[in-house]
Amino acid sequence: MSRQQPEQQAPPVQRIRIRYAKRGRLRFTSHRDVSRAIERAVVRAGIPMAYSSGFHPHPRISYAGASPTGAASESEYVELGLAEVREPVAVGEALDAVLPDGLDVVAAVDAASSAAGSLSDLLTASHWLIDLGSTPVELAQQAVAAFLATDSVTVERMTKKGLRSFDCRAAVVRLTVTPEGDLDLVLEHTVPAVRPDDVVTGLREASGLEVPATGLLTRVAQGVLDRASGAIGDPLATR
Structure with a gap:
């Protein structure tokens, strides 16, 4: 039946x-x-x-x-x-x-x-602020400069499929240090996905700076990436 x-x-x-x-x-x-x-x-x-x-x-x-x-x-x-x-x-x-x-x-x-x-399709990049704790601004700026001067920064992260290695540098569109000492990061959504904490790990790999565990990751915006300007468009904007 x-x-x-x-x-x-x-x-x-x-x-x-x-x-x-x-x-x-x-x-x-x-x-x-x-x-x-x-x-x-x-x-x-x-x-x-x-x-x-x-x-x-x-x-x-x-x-x-x-x-x-x-x-x-x-x-x-x-x-x-x-x-x-x-x-x-x-x-x-x-x-x-x-x-x-x-x-x-x-x-x-x-x-x-x-x-x-x-x-x-409209969410191709994110803007993040990353708290670096008590890291001095000058040392954070030096670490960022070393990271950006490198073509590729390999990091490892445990995933559902086991430990994976991938380049976290290619996904970084913009990376600066704010006057308050936070990382200001624009990160393109890639495959495999690169997370903001992967970039913090990449800073350690590229500069040797012992950046403390992040206190807070905050996504400020998410939307369509304009690669020429690094700006992120509003996916809810009217046509």
């Missing part, structure tokens, strides 16, 4: 793109837990979600460019597929009202009016 085929769900009638921040203690939350929090929040907010087809339908929520666990961020993105047309700002406000403190909606727009392309 053949198994009854599941009901086919209608496609979304509207897609809303949301930028949210991950602040305070929520920076230690994994992407999986953030995803669960958002899925619970759309239900609590009464947002009319479209659902996937199949035997186990799930709300049409798409994530892109999630920051690493332990990093704060002012620029995380999610796209909601809706079954009914709604005002994007109202959806963002309803979602923000029921999300945990530290997950804060910053902006919400209709995907049809924002930049063309999928959300993941």
Whole structure:
């Protein structure tokens, strides 16, 4: 006896793109837990979600460019597929009202009016600030100069597939030291992905400077990279 085929769900009638921040203690939350929090929040907010087809339908929520666990961020993105047309700002406000403190909606727009392309296609680089603790500004500047003067800096990181070695230098678009002694980093999204803490490891490799463990990684912006200027465009900007 053949198994009854599941009901086919209608496609979304509207897609809303949301930028949210991950602040305070929520920076230690994994992407999986953030995803669960958002899925619970759309239900609590009464947002009319479209659902996937199949035997186990799930709300049409798409994530892109999630920051690493332990990093704060002012620029995380999610796209909601809706079954009914709604005002994007109202959806963002309803979602923000029921999300945990530290997950804060910053902006919400209709995907049809924002930049063309999928959300993941519009997130090609990130701007990071990296706390170097008590490292003197002069020593940090010397380490950055040594790093930038090197064509390739190989670092190692444990991944799901084991220990991997890769070049962290090629992904660095801009690297400077702020007057406060933080690293100001523009990092291109590459394969394999280079993380901001990989760049800190690269500084040690290139300069010999014993940079302390970072106190805080903060993603300031994420979007489309203009390689000529090093600027990062807003993926939610209207066409």
